[in-house]
Amino acid sequence: MLLIAATVAGMGTMATAQEQIIKIGHSGPVSGPQAHYGKDIKNGAQMAIDDLNAKGFEIGGKKVKFELIAEDDAADPKQGTAASQKLCDENVAGAVAFVNSGVAIPAAKVFHDCGIPVINGAATNPDLTKPGWDTTYRIIANDNALGAALANYTANTAKLTQVAVIDDRTAYGQGLASVYKKEAEKLGIKVVASEFTNDKATDFMAILTSIKAKKPQAIFYGGMYGQAGPMLRQMAQLGMNDVKFYGGDGICIDALTEVAAGAKTQENVVCADGGASIAKMPGGTEWKKRYDAKYPGQFQVYSPYFYDGVMLLADAMQRAGSADPKVYIPFLQKSNFSGVTSRLEFEKNGEMKNPSYTLSHFVNGKKTPLD
Structure with a gap:
């Protein structure tokens, strides 16, 4: 600040x-x-x-x-x-x-x-x-704009019908996930799972295994890149290579590549920033x-x-x-x-x-x- x-x-x-x-x-x-x-x-x-x-x-x-x-x-x-x-x-x-x-x-x-x-x-x-x-x-x-934009993308561009939602229980992550979930449901998307972790966690295998069984087409994560990176690696380990991964500005950073250690699942990420692109x-x-x-x-x-x-x-x-x-x-x-x-x-x-x-x-x- x-x-x-x-x-x-x-x-x-x-x-x-x-x-x-x-x-x-x-x-x-x-x-x-x-x-x-x-x-x-x-x-x-x-x-x-x-x-x-x-x-x-x-x-x-x-x-x-x-x-x-x-x-x-x-x-x-x-x-x-x-x-x-x-x-x-x-x-x-x-x-x-x-x-x-x-x-x-x-x-x-x-x-x-x-x-x-x-x-x-x-x-x-x-x-x-x-x-x-x-x-x-x-x-x-703010998150009202970002969550709505991502929900709209999920429904109208990616044309997905089933998603899972995870948040990190911070004011940022929980708030963004809540907006996304509400807007997604308005657009006819079924939220097949709602899970939470914390902003210090690195092991998501139990959450992801549970989510995998419910066959979502995408996971929305409300949180930061420090957790999104390990999550993407562990999704790859579980064979969730076709599951899209959405999130807000907290994951929308080049450093995600570093913490995801080059996991193939990173190719499935779509994220939203508040503001225009530099160009x-x-x-x-x-x-x-x-x-x-x-x-x-x-x-x-x-x-x-x-x-x-x-x-x-x-x-x-x-x-x-x-x-x-x-x-x-x-x-x-x-x-x-x-x-x-x-x-x-x-x-x-x-x-x-x-x-x-x-x-x-x-x-x-x-x-x-x-x-």
């Missing part, structure tokens, strides 16, 4: 008499099985900060300097809320934050209580914006070239959203003429910002207006958009 910690007048130090320091904090899973995501979003944040500093950004007619303060939440809600409180205590002025819904939802409450806005570019559980706080914003499609983003292609030059081989999914999140906060501050959240939040609510990912505008509850999504599959081990 990126946090913009701005030192407003009387609250912090100045780099020079004219230059105000605006600290941008970051919290993401840079350790543990989701570290690919954490490193990617941190890179996106740092890239935005470097770009802002390079062009001599001004707020209220005065030059400011941005600085990244990084935290590791390890995809753990307790660690994430502790990191958020720490950043609040340091008088941060805003946040662009979190990969995981299970971390983002309780952390949003922390920032709301501190009066600090949080922009999220990865967590997709609809509950994140349910309170309607003026401090919580999302710039990516269809307004500034995606050129931005990706710069990212790859700066961070070779590290791109995953969310870095352009975290880049845009920092830029969006900076834009609101500039329009308000202040880095004080009390002053710039009303300007953030009325954003109409042309970002790398899309044009960013918000509904009253902090959800993005007109979010898009992308369905992908894997070709020669690389995530590739279907359209």
Whole structure:
């Protein structure tokens, strides 16, 4: 999560008499099985900060300097809320934050209580914006859009009639699986099995054996790539090579190839990301070239959203003429910002207006958009 910690007048130090320091904090899973995501979003944040500093950004007619303060939440809600409180205590002025819904939802409450806005570019559980706080914003499609898109694909493109559903019991995985199951049943698909595991598991043989006996044409998994990879390997071991495998943005990552260890079943994966593919983003292609030059081989999914999140906060501050959240939040609510990912505008509850999504599959081990 990126946090913009701005030192407003009387609250912090100045780099020079004219230059105000605006600290941008970051919290993401840079350790543990989701570290690919954490490193990617941190890179996106740092890239935005470097770009802002390079062009001599001004707020209220005065030059400011941005600085990244990084935290590791390890995809753990307790660690994430502790990191958020720490950043609040340091008088941060805003946040662009979190990969995981299970971390983002309780952390949003922390920032709301501190009066600090949080922009999220990865967590997709609809509950994140349910309170309607003026401090919580999302710039990516939520699970209602992703689950419905995958259910529609299952019924109308793949034309399957029987599926099994597994979730990892996290806020993200369970929420996404619930949306998919509900939408699939509406479309006439029979859910022959509903199972659950956890986000630390690696052995799925018992669940898969039970599911195999019920002859599904596809398995939908609500969870992350760290579990989807072993699941795909074990499906291959059980001879489930004709069973399709669907999931959300948690599995929609090139690193799935690595953790699946080249299992043939990976060829059956279709996954959904919130947002357009890089090639269809307004500034995606050129931005990706710069990212790859700066961070070779590290791109995953969310870095352009975290880049845009920092830029969006900076834009609101500039329009308000202040880095004080009390002053710039009303300007953030009325954003109409042309970002790398899309044009960013918000509904009253902090959800993005007109979010898009992308369905992908894997070709020669690389995530590739279907359209």
